[in-house]
Amino acid sequence: MDIPLQAVLSQAMLGLNNGAFYALLSLGLAVIFGMLNVVNFAHGAFYMLGAFAALLGFDYLGRFLGDESLRMSFWAALILGPLIVGSIGVVVEKTMLQRLYKVDHLYGLLLTFGLALIFEGVFTNYFNVSGEPYNGKPEILEGAFDLGFMFFPKYRLFAIVLSLAVCFGVWYLIERTRLGSYLRAGTENPDVTRAFGIDVPMLRTLTYFLGVALAGLAGVVAAPIYSVSPKMGSDLIIIVFAVVVIGGMGSIMGAIVTGLALGLLEGVVKVFYPPLANTVIFIVMALVLLWRPAGLFGKEA
Amino acid sequence: MQAHDLNQTSLNVVRMADSRPNYLPWGMALAVCAAAPFFIYPVFAMELMCFALFACAFNLLLGFGGLLSFGHACFFGGAAYLSGHALKVWGLTPELGILFATAGAAVLGLLIGLVAIRRQGIYFAMVTLALAQIVFFACLQLPMTGGEDGLQGIPKGRLLGLIDLSATVSIGGQQLPLALYFFVLAITFGGYWLIWRTVNSPFGVALKAIRENEARALSLGYRVDRYKLAAFVMSAALAGLAGATKALVVGLASLTDVSWHMSGEVVLMTLLGGMGTLLGPVVGAVTVVSLHHELSSLGSWVTVTIGSIFVLCVLAFRRGIVGEIAHRLKKTF
């Protein structure tokens, strides 16, 4: 087969770009699952909400307040978006999820599935399925770098770097700080944590906030790349589920590394056999399950 | 243990059902369904039946086996494509086409089941979801499926080579497709009867025992994995039967029926009606499909409504409609 190296390299760069999003999303999903035993089906919806927070803040806030010049800049959205989405998450956790910890964990999945439908439906009503482009990309990130083998848009490079930085920041927070040690203890052994007198409900709310805020951040970062649309999260979330299953639930580093690696794999497969690109992650998942049922980085249950 | 929480409420209902071998409800149900096409839009009534059978098949796995599959659409929609292909390209008669598709769904169920039953609970749900996505993309990309357009123009054909299923009978100025309707009715009742028998058979009892306490069942010498796999395959085959029949009714197999939204929809039907009850999924399916139909002009608010029902069911109404009624009835005695 005659495949130019240049094509492989450029698709790999795009794969890395997608992988950074997978990593950010699967990280949040893994954190939530570890602590709450909830498979957060609404994770994709929270990602979408993050993107809409950026869009609404930039294009609609001023119009709503009656002063067109008022805009939430992209940089502000990077901070505020995750906070807004995280707060919605706190409300969800406090009012709904909390009631479900005592019953079968599957109900958590079903509840968040329902929530995802609600969020998606509401935004579809106001913004159509195709959504709107986000015009708030900062001037400084316009244009592209010439990498020799391709032009790579500056913004996408920024997205990769930022996502990786945040991923490793969260990893550091969880593995190296006191708060992290609580979280980790909660992840690995909630009963013991409780016995040590730590406020587990509080910890749970905080965890959900953190996980959901990460999804919100991913959404803000994604807004300038993809059009902001109500369905942007729902298709992505299934892939991220597969990433989490492959990496093994509960492993922070596992989620990050698997996310990146699978993004890359997907990109490279696009060069060699495009029709397989959509499914390669699911096929890897089936193979991993046959070989190591607990996932690559997971411990045997 | 997880499964126990999930299905605690349902067992009594089942016992109530099988302690009274009463054919009156069956007769009444048949009478109602037989009269339906004269009162409601027959195509809609047939779709209702297909979805009801789909939900019952799903419930066999969730309600009686304690396994939440989030990928059941791949059997439902996958079989729709198989029957469509068999009828349109190979020119099989409808009953053979549907049988072929049902068998195909069973094989698919075996393959997916073999991988999926290695995990339990939430993992099982996620694994089935991901594996079903492979089927979805296959349906999207294979040359014979028609991609986004779906497989169109599936002929109705002649039942057993004799009865023209596309024929209509003119009654009161309306053209009613009665032959097709009663064929679908027969399939639905046949499928439902099979599920009813299975639930009340020794196999069904063993399945329930596994659901209640897997470890105990294992220690009692049940080969748990085999039971689970058998239940999975059977559920997949019946879901396929429903999907294949639907494709015949609407003359079209489409991606909607293989997408994960459909998998979620069937979970909702079962949950809303009452999982682990025999009648629940039927009630749930009729409610959800009618809702879609009635609210279709509201656009995306349908999604919001469906999502809200989901949330409500999970938070406050975990027994479902039929489960709740059965529970109340039991209380009064």
Place this chain on the structure above:
Amino acid sequence: MQARRKQLALALALALPGLAVAGPISDDVVKIGILTDMSGVYAGVGGKGSVIAAEMAIADFGGKVAGKPIQVVSADHQNKADIGAGKAREWFDTQGVDMINDLLNSGVGIAVQKLGAEKKRITINNGAGSTALTGKECSPYGIHYAYDTYALAKGTATALMKQGMDSWYFLQADYAFGQALQGDAAKIVQALGGKVAGTVKHPLSSTDFSSYLLQAQSSGAKVVGLANAGGDFVNAVKQAKEFGLKQTIVGLLVFDSDVKALGLNAAQGMKFTTAYSWELNPEMEAFGKKFFAKAGFMPTMDHAGVYSSTMHYLNAIKATGTDDADAVMKKMRETPVNDFFAKKGVIREDGRFVHDMYLVEVLKPSESKGQWDQLKLVATIPGEQAFKPLSASECALVKK
């Protein structure tokens, strides 16, 4: 909307009101269904605008035909063939809809046209583009009105080949329409001695075209042909710019609404083929302004086609005094269309409505005289050259 819901509920509750008893106008009302994309990538191309166009046609006609009222019903097919066909079936079976217009997605269009043939009702495809509608899938009750993929590809590809753009790479929306458009364009490029370097398919309504565009870039072809439409076209053009693609990007199907969404800066100089644009001549401008007054935006060729074809349909009912599909179809074929949309336009036996097409170019921002002033005419392509000749038709209805 409200009234329609009530009707639907009533129809269900009352076990279907009686239909189609013999008589000049069935049910004493002529019902026109607008089945279109109300919420997806093509909502701007058709959507509410198509309903407005149909309502305008009915109002201009006088609201009544053969002494009976004319009604419009509309629905969103969500670009899904199953939903579209289901809705159409219900309209035919329980609501007595006499004709369905717009359709706007080839997958849906083909499904509904098939159903129309089965139920003997007229279907008019305006928004949908696939030549299969008048080829392999042609129907005695189906009309393909505004444009088709052959005409688009012919107009645009021929013009570019003349400029020496002779190697092409296609990005194709992965469904009936994209297939037809890519197929027709590739054939024309090859027939004129050009080379097709490759094709990549993308799902309808994609948000990320980067990997497809890079594939196009690695191919080294001079032209990247976009065999997609609406939002997909707009996103692909934007991202091509983002990745610094040096090749010429060509939209094979471009609507006025897409140019508007891209902005003249990004779209200037682009050449494409269309059936209507308000800038092209005074008659078209008059319709455009009238539509604008109702809708708040300028019509696309889809909207114009819905208006013109609805008018033609109503005229045929007026002339025959019945809404019987066979009689109306016969009349519509016999009578040429002369209005702002078409001059001496005729419906052929395969269902193709033949009329002139226009090769246009997007203005430079400096040339534009207003926010809707976007295009200029390059050449008029006479109908008999624009569309696929009957002699090459795959339609079984064509006698050769």
